[in-house]
Amino acid sequence: MxxxxxxxxxxxxxxxxxxxxxxxxxxxxxxxxxxxxxxxxxxxxxxxxxxxxxxxxxxxxxxxxxxxxxxxxxxxxxxxxxxxxxxxxxxxxxxxxxxxxxxxxxxSTKAAVEFIPKLSQRTNTLRQASAFIGAQQSNPPPQPFRAHIPDYKEFPVKTWAQLYNRRLKHSSRFWQQAVHPCGYWPLRQAVADYLVMARGMRVAPEQIVITAGVQQSFELLAKTLIDPADKVIFENPAYTPAAMVFELAGAKTAYVDIDNEGLKVATLPASGAKLLYTTPASQFPLGITQSQSRRKALLAWATKSSTLILEDDYNGEYRYRGRPLTTLYSMAAPGQVIYLGSFSKLLFPALRLGYMVVPAALIEPVANARWLLDRHSPPLEQAVLADFINDGHFLKHLRRMRVLYAQRQAVLITTLENELAELVHVTPLDGGLHLTAELRSTVKPEQFFTAAKNASVALSSVAQFSPQTTPQADRQIIFGYAPYTEKAMKLAAQALMRSYLKT
Amino acid sequence: MxxxxxxxxxxxxxxxxxxxxxxxxxxxxxxxxxxxxxxxxxxxxxxxxxxxxxxxxxxxxxxxxxxxxxxxxxxxxxxxxxxxxxxxxxxxxxxxxxxxxxxxxxxSTKAAVEFIPKLSQRTNTLRQASAFIGAQQSNPPPQPFRAHIPDYKEFPVKTWAQLYNRRLKHSSRFWQQAVHPCGYWPLRQAVADYLVMARGMRVAPEQIVITAGVQQSFELLAKTLIDPADKVIFENPAYTPAAMVFELAGAKTAYVDIDNEGLKVATLPASGAKLLYTTPASQFPLGITQSQSRRKALLAWATKSSTLILEDDYNGEYRYRGRPLTTLYSMAAPGQVIYLGSFSKLLFPALRLGYMVVPAALIEPVANARWLLDRHSPPLEQAVLADFINDGHFLKHLRRMRVLYAQRQAVLITTLENELAELVHVTPLDGGLHLTAELRSTVKPEQFFTAAKNASVALSSVAQFSPQTTPQADRQIIFGYAPYTEKAMKLAAQALMRSYLKT
Structure with missing residues (x-):
């Protein structure tokens, strides 16, 4: 041969x-x-x-x-x-x-002793992430009422694939080359345009930093802003994986309680905090929208105490009632607020793209940090997303999903009232992709979760996102509705009820 | 309307x-x-x-x-x-x-004072990365003799696009969902198969962790292994961006010199080092291959001093003469060596995928760290790469490039000898994608680099990768050859010579 x-x-x-x-x-x-x-x-x-x-x-x-x-x-x-x-x-x-x-x-044919590496002390903090990580090899479709997932089945897959193909065919020289750590320039421009257009924000493309998602945005900000013992304030309950990243960077975390207007500004310390992380559009995980007066008070406090605000506009795009909300970023003095956005909930989580709007002083440090962290996000995805936005598909998809999700929230409320009224009490919200419901006083949380588990209904409580487990947080149940049909929600609720009656 | x-x-x-x-x-x-x-x-x-x-x-x-x-x-x-x-x-x-x-x-119509954030002390270390980051908006094709770039023009773009299309068409449910932080399982299997097949390594798919490239592998290992003041040893000269990542995690870095057999094992400390980073296949940036006896001595030292070895198999696949080399990983006791691989130099850098082979004790901590860092690499790219490997394209491409790059190294040597013999002296290497040449004793480095700049010839010296600038490192010039044709190399060398004679 x-x-x-x-x-x-x-x-x-x-x-x-x-x-x-x-x-x-x-x-x-x-x-x-x-x-x-x-x-x-x-x-x-x-x-x-x-x-x-x-x-x-x-x-x-x-x-x-x-x-x-x-x-x-x-x-x-x-x-x-x-x-x-x-x-x-x-x-x-x-x-x-x-x-x-x-x-x-x-x-091994060598009879060698296995070398066991000594892990860093950080791995103790890292271990908290285990609760969020799924099985190694499985990838099951989401089951009601698992939250924090968009309905990716509604995503215009064909359009996305067409844009991909156009890039693959005509831009191979481009997609094989590297881009700047802050992102592919036309995507930065497209995101800036979107924020000006749809969110009424005053941003220049240079301020946009494309990241691998909000989680990486936290890491980049922790690296560039946090020295050991710097104080970072979170809402209680909060998006705890954000707190973990800042703790890993050496920050001391503190928490401020939430009421029905958002975070209790009056209880904030007069000084000494470096950063405050907030989710004003739709509080994570409670879904409460920060009131206008609370926002003003928060910004006044931030100016007085020289604290930088981290605005995670979580679900800000999904508002079903009332006027669209002005972002904290728009209300604040320049540089006072860093704005975080994500495409995970808007398009599909596997995309792994998000962005930050940072003040001029942070652009270069963040670029350096990103280069050392993992260089940059894949250029091909960035180019396809830029096309998706520039060709108008992005706003169209958002508008369509806003209508669909509003309907789904209504369906969830009806379903819970019809099928689970003996167990939970639920209040509608103005936006978001999930609701939190309160267990009726007669229902024991352990019994409820055992019933859910037995019925294969995916539920979690606010306690998962509380720095300290409180009896109250245990009784606040998170119901996701975005990716589920009326039938799927009804079947899951009925299964849960049957299972509860058996326990 | x-x-x-x-x-x-x-x-x-x-x-x-x-x-x-x-x-x-x-x-x-x-x-x-x-x-x-x-x-x-x-x-x-x-x-x-x-x-x-x-x-x-x-x-x-x-x-x-x-x-x-x-x-x-x-x-x-x-x-x-x-x-x-x-x-x-x-x-x-x-x-x-x-x-x-x-x-x-x-x-802004608001007359607000701009808020200037106080940056972390880490940003001083981060600043070193600036030297490596290109212009914000430009993306020029590589010019001779810029190094550390594969010839991406030779990449089978059509095949890759076909695999992409197959996934886009038939797996949309899949590519919209998340995967495990350690990677898409079939890709982990494919990489393990490849390492067993092509590199003779003994690995299970569970040990493979897919990363966004070697740089992110450093970050994950720094997070999971390094406590403040842990000692990490690097080669001198070294891949300095690796050292920066470990320094950012609090490590104290130390350096060990290189001779023509690789790192000088005899000069290593008897104990106290947590980790030693080495590039045995093709020393970065000198290109020297670690000798077999030095490898044995290194592993004996590692066992005695309880030091974990980080083997970056940089350019290990590109060996043009002699037998393929056994990796340190294969020679060592289980768990003693963590092996780092990348697809950037093998396929194209914009792909942003690499991998590590880690001992069992590290799998879970690394998964946690990755989840907190940025969740996981994009599933679509991972699936396409798995197909590319499993369908045999990967090994075929490697074989083809091995022949091409060996020819290009020979062309570079001839070009330097014909056109630049008065300025530099060059020694062939057994592998890699670049050569280092020594300036003739009559040539002043400043004059040489000024001439290169005036001629728009992209050159750097080993000094860029030395912890302290030494007169010797300034005189060692890095010539990349992988992506350049004979004509392009000749023209660049001639332009440099003309420019030098004018200075």
Whole structure:
């Protein structure tokens, strides 16, 4: 066979010569190394039952080793039932060869002691993230009433794929190259245009920093703003993964309570806080909208106490009643508010793109931090998103989803009133993608969650987002509604009720 | 116009009602707010010269404000030359309306003092990254002899686009959903298969962690392994952006010199180092391959001093002479070596995907850290890469590039010998994507770099990657060759020579 012919043959059907790396310098003799590597090749499925092996003469000459080395390895594997040979025919992979031991590292021919790395103390803080991470390999569709998920099935997949294709066909030189850490310039322009247009904000494209989402925005701000022992104030309850990032950067976190107008500004300290994180449009996780007077008071406090405000405009785009809200950013003095936006809830979470609006002084430090963190977001996604916005699809999708989600909220309320009124009491909200409902005084939280679990209904409580678990937070149940049909919500509520009655 | 008709009209041609956000609670009166926002809309180009504005009656009723408010705003904008009206016709955007002032934030009607955030002390360390970051908006193709870039023009763009399309068409449910922070499972399997096959390594898919590239791998390891004052050892010269990440995590960095066999193991401290970072396949930036005996000595030292080794297999795949090299990972006891790989140099840097092979004890902490950092890499890219590997394109591309790059290295050597022999002396290497050349003793580095700059030839020296600038590092010039044709290299070398003779 010529070298040319070999190269064009499908790789999976050839004997995987690349897999064999023998090293005379290693302790195990060459025949043991070969043996072990052939086992791996068979276990990996690269060679399957009945696939032929090269003759011992051929393999020995290709690998530049003695023929006896190959013969020894083949003999051992024959004994173990990995391969078999008939006279005059090549060795082939045997049917029903032994399965690998569970931990492949343990099959090492070297009897070495495993080195256990000493983990950093930070890993204790990191461990809190475990509660949010799903199973390693599964990716199930969302079940009612899991919250914080948009209805990605409504996303205009075809349009997005068309824009992708246009870029793939016509811009390959571009999408293979790097972009600036702050983002692909036309996307920064498109986001600035959107904020001016749709949110009435005063921003220049230079202030827009494209990130891998709000979570990375936290990390970049923690790196560029926080020195050890700096005080950062969060709402209580709060989006706790944000607090974790600032704690990892050395910040001391403090919490301020929420009432039905938003965070209680009167209880804020007079000075000493570096940063305050807030979700004024739709408080996370309670869904309360910060009142206009509270916003003014918050900004007055921030100016007086020299505190920077971090405005996470969580679900700001999803407002179903009343006037669209002015952002804190628009109301504040320049530089006082850093604004965080995300495309996860607006388009689909797998996109991994979000943005910040930062004051001029932060642009360069954030660019440096991003370059050291992971360089930049993938340019192709950035270009496709820029097209999606500039071609008008983004605002169109938003408008459509606003109508759909408003309907779904109404459906959820009806469903809870019809099916679960004995267990929970729910209040409508002006926006957002979920509601929080209060357990009736007769219902015990443990019993309720056991019933939900037994009925395979996905529910969590505000307690998951409270710095300290309180009896009250345990009784506030989060019901997501965005991606669920009327039927799915009704079935889930009925299943939960049946399950509760059985407990 | 019905609401339906309005929705289907192209957005850019409608008057952008979404842009108008008036707030009676704000200080500037409503007509000033409207005025200012109309200016912004015109400056953003959303309304262009001759585009009509709604009648004052219509706009007032839509915004639910007094008609006089709109009339006042229109009058002011007419005076300023932004809009104009003819009797009986609507107001239109005027030709040659005034340009925006440079800093849009300054045009605010509020006379507020700008708030300047106090940056963290870390931003001093971050600033070192500035030297590596290109211009904000430009994205020029690479010029000889800029290094550390693969020849992305040789990448099988069509194949990649086809795989993308297959996923876009058939897996939309999938690519819209999240994946595990450690990566899309089939990609983790594909990478493990590749490492077993092509690099002879003993790894299970669970040990593979997909990252946004080597730089993010550093960050994840710094977060999970480093406590303040932990000692991390780097090669000298070294890939300095790695050191910056560990310094940001609080590590104390130390350096060990390189000779022609790799890092000088004999000069390593007997104990006290937590981590040692090395590039054994092709030392960064010198290109030296660590000898087999030095590798053994390094691992013996690591075991004795209980130091974890970080093996960055930089350019390990690009070896043009001699046997493929066994990785340190393969030679070491389980858990002793963390292996870092990247797809940036193998496919294209804009992909933003890389991986680590970590010991079992690190899998969960790294997953937690990644979730808090930015959740996970985009699933679509991960799925396409898995297909690219599994369908055999990856190994095929690598084989092709290995041949091409070996030729290009030979061409670079000939070019330097023919055109620049009076200035530099160059030694071939067994692999990699660049060479380092020594300035002749008669050549002054400043004069050389001035000549290069004048000739628009992109060159840097080893000094850029040295913890302390030394006279020796200044004289070691880095010549990238991977993405450049024979003609481009020759022209650049000749231009440099002409420029040098003129200085």
């Amino acid at each position: 010529t070298s040319k012919a070999r190269c064009s043959a499908p790789i999976k059907q050839r004997f995987p010569l690349e897999a064999i790396h023998l090293d005379p310098a290693l302790k195990p003799p060459l025949y043991r190394q070969l043996e072990e590597q052939l086992r791996q090749i068979i276990w990996q499925g690269t060679l399957k039952t009945n696939d032929p092996l090269p003759s011992s003469r051929n393999l020995a000459s290709t690998l530049n080793i003695a023929r006896n080395t190959v013969i020894s390895a083949y003999e051992q594997l024959t004994v173990e039932g990995f391969i078999q040979a008939r006279p005059g025919a090549p060795h082939r992979v045997a049917e029903g060869f032994p399965a690998p031991t569970l931990n492949k590292a343990k099959t | 019905t609401s339906k008709a309005r929705c289907s009209a192209p957005i850019k041609q409608r008057f952008p009602l979404e842009a108008i956000h008036l707030d009676p609670a704000l200080k500037p009166p409503l007509y000033r707010q409207l005025e200012e926002q109309l200016r912004q809309i015109i400056w953003q180009g959303t309304l262009k010269t001759n585009d009509p504005l709604p009648s004052s009656r219509n706009l007032a009723s839509t915004l639910n404000i007094a008609r006089n408010t709109v009339i006042s705003a229109y009058e002011q904008l007419t005076v300023e030359g932004f809009i104009q009206a003819r009797p009986g016709a609507p107001h239109r955007v005027a030709e040659g309306f005034p340009a925006p002032t440079l800093n849009k934030a300054k045009t």
